[in-house]
Amino acid sequence: MSIYQKNEVKEVETSRTLSLVVDNQPGTLARVIGLFSGRGYNIESLTVTEIDKIRSLSRISLVTRGTSMTIEQIKSQLLRIVPVHIVRDLTLEGPFIKSELALVKLVVKGANRVEALRIAETFRARTLDVTLSSFVFELTGKPSKLDAFTDLMRSLGDTEISRTGVSAISRGNKTETKLLDQI
Amino acid sequence: MTVNYCSGAEAVIRALVENGVEVIFGYPGGAVLPLYDALFENNKIKHILVRHEQAAVHAAEGYARSTGKVGCVLVTSGPGATNAITGLTDALMDSVPIVCLSGQVPTHLIGTDAFQEADTTGISRPCTKHNYLVKDADKLCEIIHKSFEIASTGRPGPVLIDLPKDIQLSKIKYVNKNTKFKKYNNNNISNIDENVINKVATLLLNAERPIIYAGGGVVNSGQEASKLLTKLVNLLDCPVTLTLMGLGCVPNTNKNFLGMLGMHGTYEANLAMHNCDVMLNVGARFDDRVTGRLNAFAPNSKKIHIDVDKSSINKVVSVDYGIVGDCTKVLSVLVQEVKKLHNQQTIKSKSKWWSEINHWKEKNSLGFQQIGNNIKPQQAIKSLYEKSKNFDTYITTEVGQHQMWAAQYFGFSKPNHWMTSGGLGTMGYGLPSSVGVQIAHPNSLVIDISGEASFLMNMQELSTIVQYKLPVKIFILNNEWMGMVRQWQELNHGSRYSESYTASLPDFVKLAESFGITGLRVDNIKNLGNTIDEMINIKGPVIADIRVEKEENCFPMIPSGAAHNEMILSSDDNHKDTSGEGLALV
Ligand SMILES: Cc1ncc(C[n+]2csc(CCOP(=O)(O)OP(=O)(O)O)c2C)c(N)n1
Ligand SMILES: [Mg+2]
Numbered sequence: 001m002s003i004y005q006k007n008e009v010k011e012v013e014t015s016r017t018l019s020l021v022v023d024n025q026p027g028t029l030a031r032v033i034g035l036f037s038g039r040g041y042n043i044e045s046l047t048v049t050e051i052d053k054i055r056s057l058s059r060i061s062l063v064t065r066g067t068s069m070t071i072e073q074i075k076s077q078l079l080r081i082v083p084v085h086i087v088r089d090l091t092l093e094g095p096f097i098k099s100e101l102a103l104v105k106l107v108v109k110g111a112n113r114v115e116a117l118r119i120a121e122t123f124r125a126r127t128l129d130v131t132l133s134s135f136v137f138e139l140t141g142k143p144s145k146l147d148a149f150t151d152l153m154r155s156l157g158d159t160e161i162s163r164t165g166v167s168a169i170s171r172g173n174k175t176e177t178k179l180l181d182q183i
Numbered sequence: 184m185t186v187n188y189c190s191g192a193e194a195v196i197r198a199l200v201e202n203g204v205e206v207i208f209g210y211p212g213g214a215v216l217p218l219y220d221a222l223f224e225n226n227k228i229k230h231i232l233v234r235h236e237q238a239a240v241h242a243a244e245g246y247a248r249s250t251g252k253v254g255c256v257l258v259t260s261g262p263g264a265t266n267a268i269t270g271l272t273d274a275l276m277d278s279v280p281i282v283c284l285s286g287q288v289p290t291h292l293i294g295t296d297a298f299q300e301a302d303t304t305g306i307s308r309p310c311t312k313h314n315y316l317v318k319d320a321d322k323l324c325e326i327i328h329k330s331f332e333i334a335s336t337g338r339p340g341p342v343l344i345d346l347p348k349d350i351q352l353s354k355i356k357y358v359n360k361n362t363k364f365k366k367y368n369n370n371n372i373s374n375i376d377e378n379v380i381n382k383v384a385t386l387l388l389n390a391e392r393p394i395i396y397a398g399g400g401v402v403n404s405g406q407e408a409s410k411l412l413t414k415l416v417n418l419l420d421c422p423v424t425l426t427l428m429g430l431g432c433v434p435n436t437n438k439n440f441l442g443m444l445g446m447h448g449t450y451e452a453n454l455a456m457h458n459c460d461v462m463l464n465v466g467a468r469f470d471d472r473v474t475g476r477l478n479a480f481a482p483n484s485k486k487i488h489i490d491v492d493k494s495s496i497n498k499v500v501s502v503d504y505g506i507v508g509d510c511t512k513v514l515s516v517l518v519q520e521v522k523k524l525h526n527q528q529t530i531k532s533k534s535k536w537w538s539e540i541n542h543w544k545e546k547n548s549l550g551f552q553q554i555g556n557n558i559k560p561q562q563a564i565k566s567l568y569e570k571s572k573n574f575d576t577y578i579t580t581e582v583g584q585h586q587m588w589a590a591q592y593f594g595f596s597k598p599n600h601w602m603t604s605g606g607l608g609t610m611g612y613g614l615p616s617s618v619g620v621q622i623a624h625p626n627s628l629v630i631d632i633s634g635e636a637s638f639l640m641n642m643q644e645l646s647t648i649v650q651y652k653l654p655v656k657i658f659i660l661n662n663e664w665m666g667m668v669r670q671w672q673e674l675n676h677g678s679r680y681s682e683s684y685t686a687s688l689p690d691f692v693k694l695a696e697s698f699g700i701t702g703l704r705v706d707n708i709k710n711l712g713n714t715i716d717e718m719i720n721i722k723g724p725v726i727a728d729i730r731v732e733k734e735e736n737c738f739p740m741i742p743s744g745a746a747h748n749e750m751i752l753s754s755d756d757n758h759k760d761t762s763g764e765g766l767a768l769v
Binding site: 027038069072080 | 372
């Protein structure tokens with residue numbers, strides 16, 4: 001933030017989830033990330049994968065944080081990137097679903113093994129791998145649920161955690177098909 | 184048809200021709216030899232051999248900004264590409280349409296640290312509007328066509344195409360420009376809305392203290408935008424001020440023109456900005472050099488912002504109405520609406536506002552005293568203007584005090600006649616830029632207003648000037664100092680002149696002569712006029728070493744961290760010491 005703005009009233013920063021459709025090209029992701037680092041914006045989570053093979057399009061789900069002025073800037077700046085086709089602000093648009101996948105390895109022996117399985121069951125986590133001294137659980141859902149689960153697992157033993165970052169989509173029957181057809 | 188098959192390099196040249204390229208500024212090397220071979224065979228594109236790749240980009244910028252066309256650059260891989268980076272950043276900051284072709288090692292060697300390999304797309308990503316690495320020869324033509332569209336539409340900017348040598352040598356089928364390609368994006372948004380235009384027009388007509396502040400976006404939009412802007416100013420009979428990049432889009436002779444605004448703008452322009460009740464910003468971006476301290480910027484005004492780039496709106500200053508669109512389009516509907524409403528109502532009298540402004544004008548903030556025999560730099564520019572205004576004169580500048588004096592004392596009556604590095608402030612911009620301008624306008628008077636330190640940064644281009652017989656006039660305001668640095672050290676750092684003296688200067692007259700061009704020198708005010716006449720009348724290039732008052736400062740000035748109404752008019756103005764926060768500002 002510029003020093004010129006020091007005396008401005010502090011506006012609250014909120015978390016926003018953006019959903020982008022971009023060309024699946026080398027360099028696109030680098031441009032998006034470079035924008036955030038170059039202009040000092042926050043990235044809390046970012047996921048990207050191809051969603052349309054024929055048109056070679058990828059979706060980037062992105063969670064960021066900032067004042068409403070900053071968020072508007074981020075959206076306009078993203079739209080300036082040539083291979084970025086669609087920028088949607090899911091937080092602003094209405095109800096939406098945010099989901100994430102976590103793989104949690106827990107090294108555990110003795111009584112805590114039963115406890116771990118009980119917690120996993122409560123969270124509806126799947127057990128993907130078992131040895132006499134470890135488990136690998138898979139859990140999907142809201143980031144906050146994943147946080148709670150990983151915290152509990154940590155208290156039971158040595159853990160290794162891999163999370164995908166948030167993937168998001170709006171609720172209801174609205175789709176982007178029309179917008180995509182213009183590309 | 185067999186004709187449609189050609190080498191990648193030939194396809195590149197063909198695609199350039201198809202996109203209207205007549206001149207390309209470049210420098211050869213191993214990775215672009217096939218392209219140079221194709222250039223050798225062609226007779227449609229003229230290649231200008233610069234002496235440094237940075238200069239190639241600046242020359243293309245000068246060409247682009249003085250013509251409105253896309254400037255084209257060709258450099259080799261590795262050092263050729265890295266040398267071009269400053270130029271590309273300059274073009275990005277000042278929204279200049281450039282297509283830069285760079286050579287690259289063959290695709291199978293990419294990533295092996297091959298000789299003269301650099302990650303050119305990686306390095307240039309943040310300093311281009313877009314860039315490509317061509318890995319698939321079949322995409323080559325499409326990429327070139329798209330690059331020209333990207334560079335020149337919306338907010339213009341530089342595009343780089345990295346061309347591996349094997350792609351240049353491969354056989355491909357040429358693809359025409361008007362082939363239907365996948366759209367690169369649909370983001371050239373525009374939100375021109377009748378309702379908003381009506382509200383804005385009403386606001387402007389009912390304002391008691393309106394001001395129009397316009398910038399480079401008007402120049403970029405084309406000459407029509409400048410005409411429309413002048414029309415709007417005349418219709419509203421309101422004051423207008425221009426940014427450094429916007430100079431010329433309202434004629435300097437227009438009675439409503441208050442001069443440039445900002446850090447070295449006129450007192451009346453900055454005070455009118457500070458005190459206005461309605462501000463219309465056309466194609467400018469509230470740059471920190473213009474606004475001064477933001478929380479004291481035009482505090483009691485409604486603000487309207489017209490810009491082709493949505494991200495410029497509400498970036499640093501929140502406005503009441505943001506109109507996204509090309510200046511020509513928006514201005515033409517706005518002018519119509521103002522005309523229509525103007526016929527229905529009597530316009531608010533602005534005589535009180537004008538008398539206030541005239542009162543500020545009486546300060547004569549650009550006044551200076553030319554006493555004694557020493558040449559005041561301000562006088563040098565003033566005389567240069569007087570003696571060149573009847574020619575079709577194009578001015579380029581370097582960066583420093585001389586640049587600000589040129590902006591203050593030279594009058595611009597038309598857009599596209601003033602080329603300066605505004606956003607990046609690149610010393611060494613002016614000389615290569617003048618090469619591009621003179622190539623585009625062979626019969627016009629092209630003058631690089633230079634400082635002795637800046638001149639040294641790209642003076643190798645003298646050789647280019649001689650090779651192509653370009654009659655560029657290099658007007659050096661020689662104060663033996665990095666004057667602008669010295670001025671800040673005087674004002675902010677207790678006159679501790681750390682490393683800002685330009686020691687060991689060459690004899691500029693002899694330097695000129697060593698290149699076979701004319702060198703002139705003047706150090707007495709009595710001979711200034713004659714020297715300028717002589718410079719203008721000489722057919723070929725000239726270096727004029729204008730020895731000016733060495734410790735002159737550039738005023739008026741808004742000290743860093745200060746507001747428009749806190750500007751100082753001279754060194755004697757006892758301005759408060761620059762605040763700690765101000766000291767941290769550039
Ligand atoms: C490439 C580059 N390096 C450093 C600077 C910082 N700088 C701004 S003005 C200036 C001094 C310019 O001196 P000169 O060309 O003699 O112009 P004067 O101010 O004396 O008119 C310097 C070093 C810059 N703008 N560009
Ligand atoms: Mg100097």
